[in-house]
Amino acid sequence: MQLNAYLYDVDGNTGTLITHGPVTQHEAAAGKTRELDWKLVATAYDIPAGHRLAIAFDTFDILYGVPTLVPYSISFKFDNSQQSEISLPVIP
Numbered sequence: 001m002q003l004n005a006y007l008y009d010v011d012g013n014t015g016t017l018i019t020h021g022p023v024t025q026h027e028a029a030a031g032k033t034r035e036l037d038w039k040l041v042a043t044a045y046d047i048p049a050g051h052r053l054a055i056a057f058d059t060f061d062i063l064y065g066v067p068t069l070v071p072y073s074i075s076f077k078f079d080n081s082q083q084s085e086i087s088l089p090v091i092p
Contacts (some may be wrong), residue, residue, distance in 0.1 A: 001072055004061040007040055008054045009047055019043045022064045033059040045088065053082060055086060 002024045008015035023041035028034065047053065059074060060066065078084065 001027050001074060002059055002064065003036065003065045004058045004064065005038070005040060006056045008056065008060070009045065010052045010054045011050070013046070018045045020061075022061065024064070024067045026067050028071075053086075053088075064082065 002022060004020060004022045006020045007018045009018055010016075019040045019042075021038055023036055023038040025034070057076075059072075076084075
């Protein structure tokens with residue numbers, strides 16, 4: 001499986017891509033829950049006041065080779081014991 005994450009600066013209805021990063025697991029077993037931890041491509045970016053951050057996920061990006069030609073799907077699980085978290089370093 002492959003997941004590509006894209007971090008955006010959002011102002012109203014406009015999103016500006018800040019950075020991205022892929023995670024590929026060639027031996028991911030079907031039907032098993034996995035915890036993923038990955039880093040996005042390093043970048044410096046100032047977020048203007050009033051803007052928001054958004055993260056989007058996709059299973060295909062032309063920049064990266066596909067891990068398999070066999071179709072696959074990915075589900076995200078959300079509940080109190082499985083919280084998603086994003087950590088961004090802030091430089092004052």
